[in-house]
Amino acid sequence: MLAYFPRPYENETMYSIAARYANHMGVLSKNTVLEDLFDIKKPFANEDYISQIDILVLKIWNFLKEYTGEYFLNKHTVFSLFSPFTNTNHNSLSSIDNLIKRRKRYIKEIPIKESLFYCSECIKENKILHKKIDYQVGEVIIMKNYEVI
Numbered sequence: 001m002l003a004y005f006p007r008p009y010e011n012e013t014m015y016s017i018a019a020r021y022a023n024h025m026g027v028l029s030k031n032t033v034l035e036d037l038f039d040i041k042k043p044f045a046n047e048d049y050i051s052q053i054d055i056l057v058l059k060i061w062n063f064l065k066e067y068t069g070e071y072f073l074n075k076h077t078v079f080s081l082f083s084p085f086t087n088t089n090h091n092s093l094s095s096i097d098n099l100i101k102r103r104k105r106y107i108k109e110i111p112i113k114e115s116l117f118y119c120s121e122c123i124k125e126n127k128i129l130h131k132k133i134d135y136q137v138g139e140v141i142i143m144k145n146y147e148v149i
Contacts, residue, residue, distance in 0.1 A: 002036070005060045008067075014053075014076045 006020045022033045034040040037059065038052035053069045060067060074080045 001062055002059045005037075005056075005064060007064070008072075008076055010075075012076060014072065017076060 004021075004025065006017060006024060008017050018033050018037055021037065022028070022030075025036075027033050027036065031041075037056050039055050040052055053072045056072070057067060057069050074083075
């Protein structure tokens with residue numbers, strides 16, 4: 001059980017939620033954060049798809065009952081962007097987890113992003129840095145609110 005977990009912002013990535021947890025708890029090591037939240041002792045190569053979301057849900061269940069594995073998968077990963085194009089049999093947390101486990105041998109072939117994208121104007125307005133899922137797709141972000149590209 002965790003004593004604390006930040007409430008996710010709308011459309012915030014799992015990576016950003018974990019980073020806010022680390023910041024609030026004063027944890028400096030990525031490995032420690034992954035172990036605290038997901039019981040992952042060896043970091044997973046692709047941070048967009050953390051395969052242990054169900055463990056996180058169990059750890060926060062005592063004070064954040066409204067969050068489920070499906071909630072995190074659909075609201076806080078890029079899964080929701082490509083799930084309409086997949087077979088409906090693959091649109092659940094358990095099927096995604098099984099797919100990841102079966103394909104671990106290919107992990108080395110998956111490129112890891114150098115950094116996550118964010119909108120500097122949103123940071124000025126909200127006074128907090130959190131990375132939204134929409135920003136992680138493509139190379140150009142157009143912010144209508146600020147006329148920023």
